[in-house]
Amino acid sequence: MLFFELFVQGLIHGSMYAMIAVGLTLVYGLLRILHVAHAGLFALGGYLGLLITNATGSLALAMITSALIVGLGGMLVYRLCYQPILDRPPYVPLIASIGVFIAMEEVFRLVFGPYGLTYNHPHLQSQVTLLGLNLRGAEIGMVITAMVLLGGLSYLAQNTRIGIAWRATVDDPEIAESFGIDAVKVRYLNFFIGSGLAAVGGIFISLLSNLVEPTMGGVPAYKALAIIVLGGLGNVKGTLVASLALGVVEAFGTIYIGSYLDRDAIAFAFLIAVLMIRPQGLFTGR
Amino acid sequence: MGIYEISLATLVGINIILALGLNMISGFCGQISLGHAAFYGIGAYTAAFMAKAGAPFPAAVLAGMVLAGLVGLAVGLTSLRVRHDFLAITTMGVGFLFLGVVRQQEILGGELGVSGIPSPGLEKTGYMVLVLILAAFFTAFSLWIKRSWMGFAFEAVADDEDTARVLTVDVAACKLTAFAMGTAMAGVAGGLYASFARFIMPDDFGFITSITVLSMVAVGGIGSVFGVIISTVILTLMPEFFRFISDYKLLLYGALLFGVMRFAPEGLAGFTRAVRKAGIRSAGKKEAAG
Amino acid sequence: MMRKLGTIVLLVGALAFTLAGAAAAAGTIKIGFHAPQTGFAASDGKSATIGAELAVEQINAAGGINGKMLELVVYDDQAQPAQAIPIANKLIGQDKVPIAVSGSYSAPTRSAAGVFQESRVPYISAYAIHPDITRAGDYVFRTSFLGEIQGKAGAKLIGELLGKKMVVMITLQNDFGKALADGFKSMTRDFGIEIVNEYEYSIKDRQFGSLVAKVKADDPEAIYASGYYFTAGPLVSQLRAAGVAVPIIGQEGYDSQKFIEIAGKAAEGVIITTSLDRDSDVPETKNFIEAFEKKAGFKADMVAASAHTAVMVAADALKRAGSTDSEPLRKALAETHLKASTGTISFNALGEVVKAVQNQVVKDGNWHRHSVIDDPGLLAPPDK
Numbered sequence: 015m016l017f018f019e020l021f022v023q024g025l026i027h028g029s030m031y032a033m034i035a036v037g038l039t040l041v042y043g044l045l046r047i048l049h050v051a052h053a054g055l056f057a058l059g060g061y062l063g064l065l066i067t068n069a070t071g072s073l074a075l076a077m078i079t080s081a082l083i084v085g086l087g088g089m090l091v092y093r094l095c096y097q098p099i100l101d102r103p104p105y106v107p108l109i110a111s112i113g114v115f116i117a118m119e120e121v122f123r124l125v126f127g128p129y130g131l132t133y134n135h136p137h138l139q140s141q142v143t144l145l146g147l148n149l150r151g152a153e154i155g156m157v158i159t160a161m162v163l164l165g166g167l168s169y170l171a172q173n174t175r176i177g178i179a180w181r182a183t184v185d186d187p188e189i190a191e192s193f194g195i196d197a198v199k200v201r202y203l204n205f206f207i208g209s210g211l212a213a214v215g216g217i218f219i220s221l222l223s224n225l226v227e228p229t230m231g232g233v234p235a236y237k238a239l240a241i242i243v244l245g246g247l248g249n250v251k252g253t254l255v256a257s258l259a260l261g262v263v264e265a266f267g268t269i270y271i272g273s274y275l276d277r278d279a280i281a282f283a284f285l286i287a288v289l290m291i292r293p294q295g296l297f298t299g300r
Numbered sequence: 301m302g303i304y305e306i307s308l309a310t311l312v313g314i315n316i317i318l319a320l321g322l323n324m325i326s327g328f329c330g331q332i333s334l335g336h337a338a339f340y341g342i343g344a345y346t347a348a349f350m351a352k353a354g355a356p357f358p359a360a361v362l363a364g365m366v367l368a369g370l371v372g373l374a375v376g377l378t379s380l381r382v383r384h385d386f387l388a389i390t391t392m393g394v395g396f397l398f399l400g401v402v403r404q405q406e407i408l409g410g411e412l413g414v415s416g417i418p419s420p421g422l423e424k425t426g427y428m429v430l431v432l433i434l435a436a437f438f439t440a441f442s443l444w445i446k447r448s449w450m451g452f453a454f455e456a457v458a459d460d461e462d463t464a465r466v467l468t469v470d471v472a473a474c475k476l477t478a479f480a481m482g483t484a485m486a487g488v489a490g491g492l493y494a495s496f497a498r499f500i501m502p503d504d505f506g507f508i509t510s511i512t513v514l515s516m517v518a519v520g521g522i523g524s525v526f527g528v529i530i531s532t533v534i535l536t537l538m539p540e541f542f543r544f545i546s547d548y549k550l551l552l553y554g555a556l557l558f559g560v561m562r563f564a565p566e567g568l569a570g571f572t573r574a575v576r577k578a579g580i581r582s583a584g585k586k587e588a589a590g
Numbered sequence: 591m592m593r594k595l596g597t598i599v600l601l602v603g604a605l606a607f608t609l610a611g612a613a614a615a616a617g618t619i620k621i622g623f624h625a626p627q628t629g630f631a632a633s634d635g636k637s638a639t640i641g642a643e644l645a646v647e648q649i650n651a652a653g654g655i656n657g658k659m660l661e662l663v664v665y666d667d668q669a670q671p672a673q674a675i676p677i678a679n680k681l682i683g684q685d686k687v688p689i690a691v692s693g694s695y696s697a698p699t700r701s702a703a704g705v706f707q708e709s710r711v712p713y714i715s716a717y718a719i720h721p722d723i724t725r726a727g728d729y730v731f732r733t734s735f736l737g738e739i740q741g742k743a744g745a746k747l748i749g750e751l752l753g754k755k756m757v758v759m760i761t762l763q764n765d766f767g768k769a770l771a772d773g774f775k776s777m778t779r780d781f782g783i784e785i786v787n788e789y790e791y792s793i794k795d796r797q798f799g800s801l802v803a804k805v806k807a808d809d810p811e812a813i814y815a816s817g818y819y820f821t822a823g824p825l826v827s828q829l830r831a832a833g834v835a836v837p838i839i840g841q842e843g844y845d846s847q848k849f850i851e852i853a854g855k856a857a858e859g860v861i862i863t864t865s866l867d868r869d870s871d872v873p874e875t876k877n878f879i880e881a882f883e884k885k886a887g888f889k890a891d892m893v894a895a896s897a898h899t900a901v902m903v904a905a906d907a908l909k910r911a912g913s914t915d916s917e918p919l920r921k922a923l924a925e926t927h928l929k930a931s932t933g934t935i936s937f938n939a940l941g942e943v944v945k946a947v948q949n950q951v952v953k954d955g956n957w958h959r960h961s962v963i964d965d966p967g968l969l970a971p972p973d974k
Binding site for chain 3: 015016019020023024026027030120123127128129130132136139141148150153219222223224225227228229230232233264265266268269272273276277278
């Protein structure tokens with residue numbers, strides 16, 4: 015029973031990672047950029063979600079508005095931060111991205127204060143008993159939302175014109191362009207969707223801990239990078255599997271080997287072990 | 301010079317050695333490392349325990365250098381297996397693993413770190429001079445490597461591994477040498493830091509430190525020895541410059557990283573080159589006009 | 591461009607010069623102070639700074655130190671030792687402060703302590719818990735509890751006052767959590783406590799799903815969980831949400847209104863060992879709690895009270911020494927006997943404080959007195 019419970023907790027944690035990492039891997043697949051500032055957008059999503067919920071009382075409105083605004087924010091980051099330096103070696107956008115992330119964290123602190131914000135009326139805190147497990151509404155909500163959004167995304171990618179254009183661009187930008195696909199539009203769309211997903215993830219996480227703080231992007235900033243590498247950089251399916259796998263490894267690891275290695279070290283030991291066996295990640299290529 | 305300036309100069313010297321070490325790996329040889337702080341930490345911990353066990357200061361620092369270099373060599377082996385961004389994340393993982401291990405080992409001081417590290421036996425001024433001499437030595441060493449045959453081989457690997465291989469450059473040997481030398485330099489910097497602070501904790505050698513060092517290298521102009529030195533001086537002293545607006549200090553730091561990469565992606569070195577070129581061009585125009 | 595830069599440098603220089611001149615003319619006494627104002631620890635740094643500023647305002651309003659006004663020289667150390675060392679040197683070498691207070695965490699405080707000791711400038715740690723801080727030498731003092739002492743008090747609270755014996759420990763992976771755990775474990779036999787299991791978590795964790803599931807399976811009688819309000823808030827609410835109803839015991843890291851805000855109803859009944867008694871009749875404590883809320887706009891926490899106390903202790907020593915020279919000042923500090931916001935402060939031979947532990951419990955959304963542990967044998971800090 016305990017094993018099952020830990021496994022479920024791992025999957026919940028993993029679906030949280032997935033919401034953040036998918037946007038990151040989309041960016042990598044298209045532009046080969048390690049987009050650290052993604053974690054800043056994730057935190058922005060948390061802030062907007064909390065502020066709107068507290069002001070209007072509607073969580074659904076907060077989710078939609080925050081996803082839209084953060085999606086636009088992601089497009090802005092692409093336009094201002096990455097587009098002019100795309101032809102540079104990869105460390106250039108990486109450092110620029112880290113700079114943007116640090117600046118965002120500091121802006122959150124300066125604007126909203128260092129103490130963190132909490133919900134006036136915590137939503138989805140009620141407990142549900144499912145299969146003999148005590149779960150919170152927010153946990154179930156997060157898993158369902160992740161499944162719906164990511165499932166919907168893959169449906170769009172497989173079955174709509176825009177999705178096909180998108181996949182074509184990821185596969186080979188030049189050929190795609192010769193078929194009349196506007197690569198720039200695809201990039202903007204990419205950032206919009208990835209950032210919107212991160213925003214929704216940020217709101218669920220803030221609901222789970224009832225806390226939005228300036229440094230809430232700190233862990234995703236590097237953990238999500240590990241996940242997309244594990245999943246085979248740019249591979250969406252691989253990223254999903256890697257997110258869930260890492261969630262489960264951490265859930266068991268923190269309980270059974272927590273006194274030898276901390277959570278981060280467990281995650282990265284797993285990553286290094288996988289990479290030494292499969293240098294291209296769990297799923298090869300794109 | 302007051303004790304404040306002396307402490308800053310010492311810190312600058314240590315950071316220069318640290319950054320030049322990473323420049324060896326990432327600048328000369330093109331292998332981006334996000335885990336440089338781990339080797340800084342290995343040097344610091346080794347030197348600290350050696351010194352506490354009664355080893356003389358030079359032996360302690362030397363031991364830190366050797367151990368950091370050896371572990372660096374082992375990590376360099378991973379660079380033969382994984383490439384580019386995969387390598388960047390692997391080295392980042394090495395950093396977190398180092399931290400995770402040190403944190404949980406009571407024998408290494410665990411979370412409480414190591415205190416009571418003996419003084420190096422030099423006055424503050426004397427220690428600063430020693431650190432600066434070592435920084436100058438590693439500067440000269442970097443310049444020498446860059447201009448040597450090995451430096452050309454490194455550059456070939458950095459440009460394009462496969463082409464380098466065709467040109468019969470021993471890519472594996474280059475990468476391993478660069479990793480061993482660069483991490484050994486980080487070990488020296490760590491040893492010097494341990495005797496300077498006389499107290500070390502795991503968090504001193506975390507991911508943020510790795511990022512800070514990489515920023516020093518990238519802002520200076522990756523591969524440029526003097527660019528890296530100048531940017532290290534600027535970035536180390538920056539918090540001091542901006543004490544009067546301390547609330548915005550970190551914001552400015554982030555903005556600077558972004559700004560340099562966005563507007564001068566080749567760093568300060570590339571920037572000065574561009575200015576010089578523009579100067580020659582405009583001088584040329586003037587001449588032509590006159 | 592260069593000329594403009596030159597002008598700015600000149601202007602800033604001139605400004606600094608006039609400011610320094612003004613200070614000297616008015617005959618002020620400086621107290622050095624460093625705390626993290628940016629970066630991950632900025633929240634504690636902000637509380638500490640406001641607490642310290644409040645102390646200085648109160649002293650100046652009451653006529654200053656032997657006719658001279660106090661001036662707090664504040665620097666941001668980002669909770670990083672590599673910044674704290676130059677700051678300590680700057681406070682000593684440039685600002686020439688006769689005495690300094692740390693409103694920062696253990697790592698920067700321990701690093702700076704060595705610098706102050708070497709220059710023979712008295713230095714007071716307000717709330718950093720690392721055991722080696724005062725071991726830097728005889729010029730270094732601490733006005734808060736050692737982590738280990740608080741851990742021992744926690745063991746007494748659980749084993750004796752609450753009478754719970756089967757305990758699960760949830761330990762924060764840093765110097766604070768480790769020191770608390772060591773102290774707690776050293777006393778388990780004395781109070782008949784059995785540790786069912788111990789789990790560790792990182793200061794960055796906010797989601798404790800797997801940990802909570804395991805604790806629930808362990809089914810202990812009480813939980814001893816170390817942490818800060820931003821980790822403990824989510825932890826406590828997640829434990830309660832999973833149906834774990836046993837008493838949860840925390841420490842001064844929880845001690846903030848923010849903890850109650852985050853954990854909400856789940857916070858009710860949580861007991862902590864700390865040094866600020868919300869229901870105190872002692873005027874020093876009562877006045878501080880009121881004055882802080884008025885100045886800051888939010889409720890006082892342990893960090894703010896500790897910084898306030900440390901500055902009060904520094905001012906008191908300056909007053910009694912009647913001088914800013916290092917040796918008389920150190921002597922005056924060592925002889926401190928002062929009622930302050932976090933209790934009556936006096937030091938042992940090592941410079942560690944000896945005072946009662948205040949147990950606070952959350953009741954109706956506020957901290958209130960639960961009990962007091964004043965057991966000199968148990969609370970005696972090491973003296974070398």
